Amino acid sequence: MAKRRRLETPSSEDLTKIDAEFRRETPSRPAAPIAQVAADAAALAPTLDPATRAEAARDKTDAERMRAAEAEGLLIREVPLEEIDADAMVRDRMALSEEDLLELRLSIAEHGLRLPIEVFELSEPSEGRRYGLLSGYRRLMAYRYLDQLNKSDRYARIKALVRPRQTIDVAYTAMVEENEIRASLSHYERGRIAVIAANQGAFTNVEAAVEKLFSSASKAKRSKVRSFALVFEELGDMLAFPEALTERRGLQLATALRGGAEQRFRIVLEEGKPTSPEEEWTLLELVVTEADEMPRKPKRMGRPKMSVPPAGWHGRDMLQTSTGVTIRRETDGRGYLLRLEGKTLTSDAMETIMLQIRNLLEADGKG
Structure with a gap:
């Protein structure tokens, strides 16, 4: 049977020797330069004069x-x-x-x-x-x-x-604002960039692009931008001299386009092949004139007026007053309802009616 070796605790002298030998065999790791600089600065800080410390603080700021x-x-x-x-x-x-x-x-x-x-x-x-x-x-x-x-x-x-x-929408807005301030864009350029910005995903649609890009403009100006945006959308690939369009001419084109004249415009431009701004407008004006002469659909002027029944009772549940107020009696699971309709009814009138009903019911209760 092998004899077990007895372990002995090393003395303090042995531990010192082991530590010294370990240090000789392990290379020291140099401190990082920035750490050394910070340490040196911290060590020197207390010895610097007030003026130097103030200058260092200003440099840091x-x-x-x-x-x-x-x-x-x-x-x-x-x-x-x-x-x-x-x-x-x-x-x-x-x-x-x-x-x-x-x-x-x-x-x-x-x-x-x-x-x-x-x-x-x-x-x-x-x-x-x-x-x-x-x-x-x-x-x-x-x-x-x-x-x-x-x-x-x-x-x-x-x-x-x-x-x-x-984001791209902010970038487009900044570009438009810069050009509007330094050299105002033409009406057509405004409408064009609104359509392009929307098509590139900067805005959800042309309407949103106009509202954002020209947010500081008046409502009337934004309406004109939308009209020229329509011109660019429908005829931008056909127009040879779009920058020559005046405000009046562009709005005329937009009106005709809303009336369905796009195809006619395209045919005229394709056949005419204008070589100057005035030639181009001469062709466009033909279609504008045609659109103006076409019979227009009658405009709907709101809801049709409802005929008012004559004053008096109409059945057991409807009463028409001479002042134009209609009173209807209705019922539900909880009791009776009175419905009052008429232009002459106001908040004050309803309050008076409620007081009269209260007085009537209280008088009935006493009887």
Whole structure:
């Protein structure tokens, strides 16, 4: 039988030797740089003079403000042109005046860009494009033109406010508001962007798009936007010069379209093939005139008037008064009901009737 070995508790001297040997064989792990910096700063803090401590506090406050401003999109950055997708959103403005663009290019070349553009981070960047253009389309186009002319990198980057990521309806609203303030959109452009925004899912329908995009406009102006939205929906693919439509002409088209003239418009435009705004309107006016001359359905002027029966009793349960009030007697499982109808009935009249009924019933009770 094997003899059991007796275990003995190590002495304090043995434990010290074991610990020393363990430390020699285990490499020490250096502290993280940021942790070391924080530790050094904490160690030095009590020894700093008041002025230095105040400056450090200001630096900390400034850093916090900087981070907050960046998160809210209030900091101006210089963004490379190739990282901006100008077509991330369908633009509300259809045509750019070459004269205005030339003036803008000359101004930027001489004085620089006075106002930054606005961009937002794309949720899915592609082909090196990290940002979508929110506002400043003309400024971006002018910068790209100047960049192509100059071999230097002077116009390779543009000043921009990088707005936080936002939903598409908010982005469309911001774009429309910016253009309305700087250069008012045409009636057709307003209707067009409302339809496009709705079709892209930014709004549930065109009506909601108009209400949101032009919320600050008057009720009459929103009504006009809806009319031009109808013109774009029905004839947008056929019109060659839609931006030339005046308010009056656009409303005439919308009226004819509501009357069912869409097919006639399309036939006339297809056969006529206009080459100028006036030629196009001449063709459209033919259909508008035809629609105006068509017999109109008589308008329904509310509910038909009900004939009032003559005063007196009509059966046992209906009484017609000379003032036009009808009193009907009805019953249910709990008793009798009196139903009173008539334009002359008011709250005061009903209160008087209730008092008379009370007096009548109380008098009957005494008898």
